[in-house]
Amino acid sequence: MAVPARARRTARRSRRFELRATALYFALLAVIIALVGAAARTTAAAAAHRPAWALALALVCVGAVMAGCRGKRRISAAAIARRAAAALDEATQTAVEALDAASPAPAVALVPAGAGACGGGLGTDPTVVLPERVPESVPEAPADTVEIAHEDLDPDEFEQAVAELCRRDGCLDVDVVGGAGDLGADVVARTPDGRTVVIQCKRYCDGNRVGSQDLQRFGGTCFTVHGADVAAVVTTSDFTAPALEYAEQCGIVCVDGRQLRHWHEGTGPRPWEAQPSAG
Known part of the structure; x- marks a missing residue:
């Protein structure tokens, strides 16, 4: 069992x-x-x-x-x-x-030795790029004024010389319009303060002075035809007494040879800064 x-x-x-x-x-x-x-x-x-x-x-x-x-x-x-x-x-x-093998080696930026010694933290950040030093700008010496014998220039060269003086002193839109049919305007420009200046150039010898007839012809067109705010006659010689009297009556600025030299040298007023009949 x-x-x-x-x-x-x-x-x-x-x-x-x-x-x-x-x-x-x-x-x-x-x-x-x-x-x-x-x-x-x-x-x-x-x-x-x-x-x-x-x-x-x-x-x-x-x-x-x-x-x-x-x-x-x-x-x-x-x-x-x-x-x-x-x-x-x-x-x-x-x-x-x-x-x-496939992982690239980490790139290490080169840091100048002692770069972190100034307390700026450059030593702890290898990617910091040091700013390049910008050389200090050296102011240029002002260019010497070129001596020009305006009496030795021909009429066209004298007009160009006067236009260049206007550009030098800050005038804009300077244009030489002298020639046949100029109606007395040889140089037209716009002053730094926005006025229109119309200049007639008279390249005369010392013995040949600008007379009242020249001023009358210019005075009949400078304001009415050319719309001048400042009208001036620039010459290498001088003005006669009647011419100066007419210029004072009409508000025309007269710049003789002596005043032209002062303007060129920077020791005298510009035509648009002078009083009428400055001669």
Whole structure:
């Protein structure tokens, strides 16, 4: 009677042992799948940087499989786990080496020695760029006034010389209009304060003075025709007394040879700053 009971206990123990083996098998299978997946991801990352290493690893795996087949050994779950772990370790090492080789070396900016000694923090920031020193501007010396003998110029050159004096002293829109049909205007310009100045140039010798008839012809056109705010007659000689009297009555500025030299040298007033009949 006791023998059947012992037989039933033996059957229960055998069944419990089979359940444990099955659970262990599935656990090892899950570990193997996880290892294989990790190895595949690592191998793919390494293959992106080093295709040669990936090819070598694949050849090693194929050789190992062929060697196992030739040995006709029964591959157990533990052996598969060990081989998978070794392959994963090798693939990880290859990926690390590939990433180290692909990473560029950090660029280091050159900083002058002692640059951080002034307390400005230059020694702790290698990317600080030192500003270039801008040379101080050296003021130019004023150009010397060129001596011009206006008496030696011809009439056209004398008009150009007077126009150049106007430009030098800040006049704008300076124009030389002397010639046939100029109606007494040789130089027309706009003063720095916006007034229109009309100048008639008389390049005469010392013995030939500007008379009242010259002033009358100029006075009949300078204001009405040319719209002058300032009308002036500039000569290299002098004016007669009737000419000065007419100029004072009409408001015309007379600049003789002496006053022309002072204007040229910068020691006398400009025509648009002088009073009428300044001669």
